[in-house]
Amino acid sequence: MTATTLATGMSLILDDVTLSYTGAPVIRSLSLTVVPGEILVLTGPSGCGKSTVLRALAGLLAPTAGRVVADGESVVSTSRDRAVVFQDNALLPWRSVRSNIELALALRGEPRKGRRATADRWIDEVGLTGFGDFLPKNLSGGMRQRVQLARGLAGAPRAVMMDEPFGALDTQTRGVMQRLLVDTWSTHPTTVVFVTHDVDEAVLLGDRVAVLGGAGRPLRALVDIPHPRKREFLGDTETRAARDEVLAALEQTDDAPTTNDPENR
Numbered sequence: 001m002t003a004t005t006l007a008t009g010m011s012l013i014l015d016d017v018t019l020s021y022t023g024a025p026v027i028r029s030l031s032l033t034v035v036p037g038e039i040l041v042l043t044g045p046s047g048c049g050k051s052t053v054l055r056a057l058a059g060l061l062a063p064t065a066g067r068v069v070a071d072g073e074s075v076v077s078t079s080r081d082r083a084v085v086f087q088d089n090a091l092l093p094w095r096s097v098r099s100n101i102e103l104a105l106a107l108r109g110e111p112r113k114g115r116r117a118t119a120d121r122w123i124d125e126v127g128l129t130g131f132g133d134f135l136p137k138n139l140s141g142g143m144r145q146r147v148q149l150a151r152g153l154a155g156a157p158r159a160v161m162m163d164e165p166f167g168a169l170d171t172q173t174r175g176v177m178q179r180l181l182v183d184t185w186s187t188h189p190t191t192v193v194f195v196t197h198d199v200d201e202a203v204l205l206g207d208r209v210a211v212l213g214g215a216g217r218p219l220r221a222l223v224d225i226p227h228p229r230k231r232e233f234l235g236d237t238e239t240r241a242a243r244d245e246v247l248a249a250l251e252q253t254d255d256a257p258t259t260n261d262p263e264n265r
């Protein structure tokens with residue numbers, strides 16, 4: 001596959017799932033459906049289990065009850081169809097930008113021949129033309145996140161699990177990365193499950209926003225606004241209504257919401 005190949009998103013289902021560490025449940029009886037090709041944002045108070053849910057969807061953590069299902073098949077392990085992008089899943093420091101992306105392609109089973117060209121196309125795609133030979137330590141945080149995005153999406157996975165990938169970035173870089181994600185997702189359709197604490201980010205990115213509550217239950221807030229959404233439009237009536245809906249759902253959870261808006265702190 002190449003950077004221009006269109007993937008199609010897969011459906012992901014958590015069916016009455018309980019997720020535990022050393023016998024203690026973190027998520028109890030959670031049911032959630034991710035529609036093929038959507039960006040589903042998962043938010044909720046710190047420690048409510050958002051990352052744990054992503055791990056289960058990625059096949060990194062087996063449920064102690066219930067089923068995780070991807071396109072009708074039970075998830076029992078990781079798969080090249082389901083990629084993961086974490087905030088800090090460090091790039092390999094001794095490998096160049098290109099080589100980090102090539103490695104992801106190799107792990108997804110892309111034939112050796114063609115990996116370099118595909119990696120180079122993705123380097124262009126995320127705006128890093130000319131930086132292919134750079135080592136990660138010689139890039140800014142925002143540039144490293146671009147490489148992470150390229151690494152996550154290269155090889156056309158059918159679902160990408162993203163765990164606060166822009167959490168460590170400054171506001172401006174974060175805005176650039178949010179636009180880049182939506183632009184890239186528009187041209188390379190895939191299912192995205194995106195975890196964030198930030199209500200504005202949830203509303204800007206989510207086709208739907210699922211708020212995970214204290215007891216592991218999702219309180220669904222819907223964001224029915226077409227992409228691309230611009231940060232300036234956060235003040236729009238429609239956007240504010242969606243944001244208020246997410247905030248109201250968050251207020252029903254155990255902890256207070258996190259937001260950049262002092263009005264809602």
Ligand SMILES: Nc1ncnc2c1ncn2[C@@H]1O[C@H](COP(=O)(O)OP(=O)(O)OP(=O)(O)O)[C@@H](O)[C@H]1O
Nearest residue numbers: 021022026044045046047048049050051052053197
């Ligand atoms: N490997 C682990 N072993 C034991 N407990 C864990 C492990 N990973 C997470 N936990 C616990 O599970 C709970 C949920 O953690 P998780 O990281 O999924 O929450 P989160 O909602 O993503 O939190 P945050 O928003 O702070 O990142 C927490 O109480 C955490 O301490």
